[in-house]
Amino acid sequence: MSSKGNQIDINTYKTTVRMSSKVRILVEGPDDKAHISNLLKLKGTQKKFIIDVADHIRGDCQKTRQNNKERILKIHALCKDKQQFSNLFYLCDREFYKFDIAEKIEDNISGYEVDSNLNWTTGHSLENYFLSPEIIADAYSYQSGSEFKLGAIELLKSVLPSAISIIAALSLAARDISSSSYPCKIVKWQNYAIREHSIELNLNEDSGGEQTEIYLKFVEKFQHYLPTVKATEIDVQSRICRGHTAITLLQRVFSACIFHVGREQDETLAIKDANKFSSIKENSISNALCQAWLGAISNGYDNYPIHLVDSVA
Numbered sequence: 001m002s003s004k005g006n007q008i009d010i011n012t013y014k015t016t017v018r019m020s021s022k023v024r025i026l027v028e029g030p031d032d033k034a035h036i037s038n039l040l041k042l043k044g045t046q047k048k049f050i051i052d053v054a055d056h057i058r059g060d061c062q063k064t065r066q067n068n069k070e071r072i073l074k075i076h077a078l079c080k081d082k083q084q085f086s087n088l089f090y091l092c093d094r095e096f097y098k099f100d101i102a103e104k105i106e107d108n109i110s111g112y113e114v115d116s117n118l119n120w121t122t123g124h125s126l127e128n129y130f131l132s133p134e135i136i137a138d139a140y141s142y143q144s145g146s147e148f149k150l151g152a153i154e155l156l157k158s159v160l161p162s163a164i165s166i167i168a169a170l171s172l173a174a175r176d177i178s179s180s181s182y183p184c185k186i187v188k189w190q191n192y193a194i195r196e197h198s199i200e201l202n203l204n205e206d207s208g209g210e211q212t213e214i215y216l217k218f219v220e221k222f223q224h225y226l227p228t229v230k231a232t233e234i235d236v237q238s239r240i241c242r243g244h245t246a247i248t249l250l251q252r253v254f255s256a257c258i259f260h261v262g263r264e265q266d267e268t269l270a271i272k273d274a275n276k277f278s279s280i281k282e283n284s285i286s287n288a289l290c291q292a293w294l295g296a297i298s299n300g301y302d303n304y305p306i307h308l309v310d311s312v313a
Contacts, residue, residue, distance in 0.1 A: 007058040010075060017079070017088045023049040023312045024088045026075065028068040030055065031283070032126050035290050036091065039304060042294050045313045069093060076118045090118045091308055093125045096175060099240055104231040105168075107239060112307050119308040124171070125243025129303050130289040131164070131250075133157045138292035140254055143280060146273035148262035155194070155257040162198040163253045164237050168229045170201075170249070171242040173221035182218060184248045189255035189278050199253060244282070251285050252278050 008016070017024050027033050033051045040049060054072050059065035064074050072090050079085035097120065098113070100106040113120040121128065130136070137153045146152070156163075170183040186203075193200045203219050229237055255274040262270030297304055 007056055009058045010060055010064070010071070010078070013052070013057050013075065014079065014085070018084045020050070020087065021048075022087070023047050025049060025051045025308070025312065026054060026072055026088065026090045027051060028054050028072065028091075028093055031286060032091065035126055036305070036308075038290065038294055039297070040309065040312065042298060043309050043313065045309070047312055049312055069095075072118075076116070080116050080118075086117075088117060089308060089311055091126070091305060092118065092120050093243070094120045094122070094239075095124055095242075096240065099236075101172070101225075101228065104228055105236050105240055107236045112305070114307050117311070119305055119311075121305065122303075123239035123243070124241060126305075127243030127247055127286065127289070128239055128241060129305075130286075130293050131238045131241070131246060132296070132301075132303070133160050135289060135292045135296055135301075136160070136250060136254075138295065139285070139288035140277075143285060143288050144254070144258070144273075144277050146258050146262070146277065148258050148265075148270060148273060151261040152254060152257040155261055156254050158197045159194060159199040159253070159257070161234050162200070163250060164234060164241065164246075165226065165229045166199070166201045167241045167246050167249050168232075168237045169222050169225040171240065171245050172225040172229070173218050174242065174245070176221045177214060177218050179214070179218075180242055180245070182214070183245050186215065186218075187249055187252065189252040189259070189274055192253060192256035194256060194260045199256070247286055247289065248282055251280065251282075 025036065027036055030053055033053050037051050054068040057071050057075075059071055063070040069092050072092050076090050079088055094109075094113075098108040100108055109120070109122070112122050123129065123131070137157060140156070141149065141153060144152075170187070174180050174182050187201065191202050193202055203222065255278040258277060259270045259274040262273060293301075293304070
């Protein structure tokens, strides 16, 4: 199960687990595998474990062929409460599961949700565990070489709650148009306007230069959800953000902060530094955030898949 090109089917995977003497943890994708592996090593688990990736398992129906989480859910259903699979644990992205969206958003999961050995992330994705001001500031301080970064970090902390509100509303709008990647396509750092202790998103003009039907529908949905999100507790807002969307768009928020801090001193340099930070690849930002997250956990931060870690310790 080392690469997607070497996929095995679900029955073969079940046989592999049944014959294994080690703890097995099934996660959705390669990034999840790396993050959870590093977390377990940090926590000093004494058991030998193997982390498997659902992306490397071949589905056997329309749902499981197209969706990593559906593969995990099917394998869990087939193996649940059977002694020969008691060594198999699972971690699934919660996505929008058990969020009630009305005048405000209610989180109907208290703490964490577990079904036998199946663990759900507390937020939309594993990356949501990274969304704290201290973790983000720590990660960005190593990723940026700008002379404006210290001021930009303090500004980011100040505007972060309003940025999270924007990203949560964008995530819900993207869900409604069935295009999770759409916000990252159209929202650039130049679309953010920084006010005193808050940030706003200007979507009056399509950054692609053309007001397409999907763009107009997306903007309408975003504007519809923004008041609902703003009426919601900030912790719930943070949990409902799509993880990968938050990673990318917060990166662009920080670029806007770099520009805002540096523009009066040297606008040309501020633009250059903002563009440079915005162009860093997502996996590099994500790895830095994970490292900052692990550092915070070693100092007592407890926002991580605690039940899963305790189960395999």
